[in-house]
Amino acid sequence: MAMTMVQKILAKATGLPSVKVGDVVEPRVDVAMSHENGALVISQFNEVYRGTGLEAKVWDPRRIVLILDHRVPAESSKTATNQKKIREFVAKQGIPNFHDIRGDQGGICHQILPENGYIRPSYVVVGTDSHTTSHGALGSFAFGIGATEMASVWTLGSVLNVEVPATIKVVVNGKFPKHVAPKDLILHLIGKVSAEGANFRVIEFHGETIRKMSTSGRLVICNMSVEAGATSGIVPADEETLRYLREEAHVADEIDMMTPDPDAEYDDVIEIDASSLVPQVACPHTVDNVRPITEVEGTTLNQIVIGSCTNGRLDDLEHAADILKGKKVAPGLRMLVFPATWRIYKQALKKGYLEQLVDAGAVIMNPGCGCCLGVHQGALGDGEVALATTNRNFKGRMGNPNAEVYLCSPATAAASAITGVITDPRKEG
């Protein structure tokens, strides 16, 4: 039977010759990731073992990755206590893959996983974070689950009762115009299918534009697939996948270069011409409220944010630094930059991007989730407006329900930093 990526991965993970859409399966898990909400997973995990008389032991410590990123360094005693609980659990269970608050290993979970070689094509990856979809960029089936479900995975090593999802095939052809990026592509797609258009389904990305896209760009589009409701986004493995894994993630072992069958059945096929795209902006307060930049140009801004698991990578910082080099952030505007990981921070430092951004007036924050989820740094004041390269603009997202968040690419954010209003980067050269 011809199979899509997700069907092939689930067949492999269950040892079945094939699976059909709608089948209920129990795939074994290759990677199980949690961050600070690991504290809740730990208490649910202990709850599973309560009254059994058994010692609570995770199924395979090597397949669990724990990362502290959401509020680092801790913003409150409560968070610090949760982080301490995680450290103690890691030591007790002998979990080798732990990324603490350290300059030599820390950062946002969705960049830590790929850059450290934890992700491979054909893997089943679960994470207690909705943007776990990111890891489909390397050909895995990666999806978000809740803390209780993770406690179940830590116990059994498999995800119970997964219904094999249908797949939407998105085919992208054509060359991006200058200052139009994968972020604009995914915003456009979300606007087109709506915030729930892909609910319970997987998006598989195809076409010449995707083949030519770097892994960094693929992480952007898979990351935000969840904003269309998708269970995951997946890019089938190709030469770029192999290059990234070997050269950047230093993976040395054998890699299953899985691709879907050419005659696999798709629920829907959507074609996009990248050459016709313009910069896109998602307006408050839903991610699918997407407009071409020409319709929102001139909106006054109080804060610019560049960073997050969506757009905090080296090429994003390079793009922003390029536009801001020798220029100034507009008076009265705050510009906050948080590289996704310390590895990226150090690369951007060496290449001079951070200095260029600081000279322009930006504030560089430590890697982590920063102001993305509004609990730690960079909260907005009442009535303020932010333009961010993050992935969500829900009411209250940046820490204040009386503020507004617009989403865009790093180029649009950088161009707007100079003027203080939403600005089309194509006009900034």
Next chain:
Amino acid sequence: MARVVMTLGDDISTDTIYPGRFMATVLPTETPMFAFADYAEFNQKVKNKELEPGSVIVAGWNFGCGSSREQAASCLNGPGLVIVARAFARIFLQNSINLGLRTVICPDIEASEGDDLEISETQVVNKTTGKTYAVEPLPKARQAIVDAGGLIPYTRKRLLERE
């Protein structure tokens, strides 16, 4: 009979149900105090335990979209609320089922605050307006977990079978 205590539109995100700034609070016993924290009136009723268990929130499409935070389900489960929505986002639905929060998928539901509903496995009757709406069954993969009383007992059973 179940009283509708709040009605909401489409795309209600987990940031609305349980704002990110309270995410350091994780225990299901503590999360209800931050349920819909930015909807002061409703939040107060939850805090004062004014809502009868079984009271209903009626919502539109894509209820619970956004993050995987389980607090969004546990904060509604604590007070024993029932959520009737036109559709739910995947992770929220899964978390609700895992924790035992009652979720009812009812694509045509129409109700106002104060209405009384009668909810069965196959339909919702709005006793106030006299209209009846069909209920969609839960995804089949999830029914087994509901039947076991939640994911923790379900997993515990599997664990003991393995040993």
